[in-house]
Amino acid sequence: MEASGEPVEMQDAKVAWVPIARASLLRTAGTYNAYITYRDLAEELQKESGIRTKQLTHYWIGKVLVTVSTDCHRLNEPLLSSLCVHQNGSVGAGFGVALDETYGGPRPDDLDLAAAEERLKCYGHFGAQMPADGGQPVLTPMLVAVRKKKAVVSRAPKPVEEVREICPLCHVRLPSSGVCGSHD
Secondary structure, eight states: OEETTEEOOHHHHHHHHHHHHHHHHHHHHTSTTOOEEHHHHHHHHHHHHOEEOOSOGGGTHHHHHHHHHHHHHHTTOOOGGGGEEOTTSOOOHHHHHHHHHHHOSSOOSOHHHHHHHHHHHHHHHTTOOOOTTOOOOOOOHHHHHHHHHHHHHHHSOOOOOOOOOBOTTTOOBOOTTSOOTTOO
């Protein structure tokens, strides 16, 4: 990592990135059903701080978001990290860790739905203009598309495997003729 050509330790970069991440996530929370991708947040952090890293985003962005989540919990706020998603619209596994550390209890089976519920809390808490009914937890459009595609694939009929007899002498599956060619 470097800032203005000078090397920077990861811990120092994280200290610089956390307040920028919080500010970006607060802006995101101000719009109902908004979210930001890890990639876009990472680019914003590096651009605004002037601290760039060649390390892949998934190695460091979670540490920044955990700190933001810890701060949210300390301030009795919903988890802003719920607003950050992968390119496919899904939250990362680190969001489950943030839920565990913040709320305890059993981890939800569907982290994306839990994130949608937490995003709804963020929108209300941080001043987004909400629908008259208070809004609903909503999965990101990309994730909805991915899940629909998986549902269609899972409903497709599975090919039926032909069940054939086994030769009682050599224990080999018989050909479709039903006659084992290994003996006379």
